[in-house]
Amino acid sequence: MHHNHSTVTPSAHSAPPLTTPPTAPSTITFADLSLAEPLLRALNEKNYTVPSPIQAKSIPFLLQGRDLIGIAQTGTGKTAAFALPILQRLAAHPAPATPKRPRALILAPTRELAAQIAQSFGAYGKFLKLTHAAVFGGVSLSPQIRALQRGVDVLIATPGRLADLERQKHVSFDKVEIFVLDEADRMLDLGFVHEIKRIITKLPPKRQSLLFSATMPRAIEDLAASIVHNPARVEVTPDAPTAERIEQHVCHVNRHDKAKLLVHFIGKHPKGLVLVFVRMKHMANKLVDQLAKDGVKAEAIHGNKSQPARQRALENFRAGHSCVLVATDIAARGIDVKGIALVVNFDLPEEPESYVHRIGRTARAGLDGIAVAFCDSSERNLLRAIERLIRRPIPVLKGHPLEASAQGPREPAAYAGSGIDRPHRPAPRHGGFRSHSSSSNHRTAPRTGGVGFTRAGFARSGGSRY
Numbered sequence: 001m002h003h004n005h006s007t008v009t010p011s012a013h014s015a016p017p018l019t020t021p022p023t024a025p026s027t028i029t030f031a032d033l034s035l036a037e038p039l040l041r042a043l044n045e046k047n048y049t050v051p052s053p054i055q056a057k058s059i060p061f062l063l064q065g066r067d068l069i070g071i072a073q074t075g076t077g078k079t080a081a082f083a084l085p086i087l088q089r090l091a092a093h094p095a096p097a098t099p100k101r102p103r104a105l106i107l108a109p110t111r112e113l114a115a116q117i118a119q120s121f122g123a124y125g126k127f128l129k130l131t132h133a134a135v136f137g138g139v140s141l142s143p144q145i146r147a148l149q150r151g152v153d154v155l156i157a158t159p160g161r162l163a164d165l166e167r168q169k170h171v172s173f174d175k176v177e178i179f180v181l182d183e184a185d186r187m188l189d190l191g192f193v194h195e196i197k198r199i200i201t202k203l204p205p206k207r208q209s210l211l212f213s214a215t216m217p218r219a220i221e222d223l224a225a226s227i228v229h230n231p232a233r234v235e236v237t238p239d240a241p242t243a244e245r246i247e248q249h250v251c252h253v254n255r256h257d258k259a260k261l262l263v264h265f266i267g268k269h270p271k272g273l274v275l276v277f278v279r280m281k282h283m284a285n286k287l288v289d290q291l292a293k294d295g296v297k298a299e300a301i302h303g304n305k306s307q308p309a310r311q312r313a314l315e316n317f318r319a320g321h322s323c324v325l326v327a328t329d330i331a332a333r334g335i336d337v338k339g340i341a342l343v344v345n346f347d348l349p350e351e352p353e354s355y356v357h358r359i360g361r362t363a364r365a366g367l368d369g370i371a372v373a374f375c376d377s378s379e380r381n382l383l384r385a386i387e388r389l390i391r392r393p394i395p396v397l398k399g400h401p402l403e404a405s406a407q408g409p410r411e412p413a414a415y416a417g418s419g420i421d422r423p424h425r426p427a428p429r430h431g432g433f434r435s436h437s438s439s440s441n442h443r444t445a446p447r448t449g450g451v452g453f454t455r456a457g458f459a460r461s462g463g464s465r466y
């Protein structure tokens with residue numbers, strides 16, 4: 001792929017190659033999937049040999065030209081699952097790039113995700129003569145207009161900016177052969193439904209269509225029905241994606257103690273990156289300031305920041321210059337950073353699905369990860385909604401230094417009959433903790449993947465700084 005549009009795909013240097021696929025290995029190789037030689041060569045350069053499950057399942061259908069619904073979240077390798085067959089199909093029928101008329105259109109919910117997808121097309125299409133560009137808001141229009149004017153084969157876009165460009169006649173969709181709606185559930189959460197429906201009406205009826213979503217609520221099924229025709233359906237990790245591989249805890253804490261508790265965790269967690277989720281943009285900034293007072297260097301990433309500022313914060317985080325990133329859901333969606341050892345839900349999300357997306361930022365590429373949720377007394381209902389969604393109780397982390405004394409632990413029906421623990425025992429006074437669901441399975445070895453957070457490590461910490 002030519003790199004002549006690098007000005008409009010500012011992103012993110014590539015993450016180090018992995019030798020293991022994102023989820024459980026399958027026995028087939030990329031060569032078994034009938035991928036063309038230039039693609040195999042590019043995969044080889046990235047050291048990808050074994051397709052991830054979503055890739056192994058989707059690529060054969062997509063190479064046949066089938067429509068597809070993919071139920072998979074970021075981290076499963078879904079980008080390559082659609083990028084590889086798209087590149088192969090476009091390369092198989094070369095057509096001169098026509099100004100303003102892309103042959104493949106990929107819609108992504110956020111700028112960061114669009115930039116990452118563009119980067120993947122660049123990497124996988126390295127040995128093909130196809131062009132790509134990403135267009136998204138928050139940056140100047142003119143380089144994007146120029147790229148479209150030159151003509152690109154693959155256009156990756158966020159819906160808002162794409163709709164603007166289309167209204168101004170800088171792009172038209174009448175030559176689109178392949179259409180992808182990525183992270184459809186997030187698109188709806190972010191209120192893009194109107195733009196998406198408008199864009200769909202402008203697509204040629206004869207096309208290949210793909211829809212990916214981490215969750216499949218009714219609204220997505222309805223949207224899918226208006227996009228895909230006789231689709232193949234592939235699903236990886238149904239119901240609670242990635243949740244199995246992530247060690248999860250909830251801490252009951254008073255609202256005004258949350259920042260102190262966060263500092264405590266960061267202090268106990270010297271290795272690895274920490275991603276912190278907050279609900280509101282202003283809270284992200286406030287928390288960064290509070291952390292600075294405690295000597296913790298953190299950066300914020302949210303929708304009010306300019307695109308260059310967001311990219312910069314992300315780069316600093318990725319490179320480990322700032323080990324803590326405070327993010328809102330919108331800004332963090334699709335962030336693919338390896339080495340996130342701990343995800344903190346500083347605020348519990350309003351929508352339980354977001355919890356699954358958030359904790360999925362750790363446990364990337366088959367590694368284990370840890371997620372801790374801070375729950376104050378006003379958030380009990382949100383916690384219950386999450387537990388319903390993931391169909392299991394989140395073990396309560398007891399004995400942390402800022403444990404909310406007022407409320408004590410929950411008496412959850414979910415624990416009844418587990419025979420493991422008694423919910424109403426007094427909290428330990430030392431700095432260790434017991435976890436309701438796993439106290440019988442005490443683990444002292446470090447987690448895989450250099451996570452650097454061990455139960456023993458936490459327990460060893462003794463007294464608190466507060």
Ligand code: AMP
Nearest residue numbers: 021048050051052074075076077078079
């Ligand atoms: P995605 O779900 O598309 O965001 O991909 C998650 C991460 O896994 C990205 O960093 C990819 O570069 C990486 N990846 C994708 N496919 C493979 C594979 N077959 N083997 C190893 N790593 C992969």
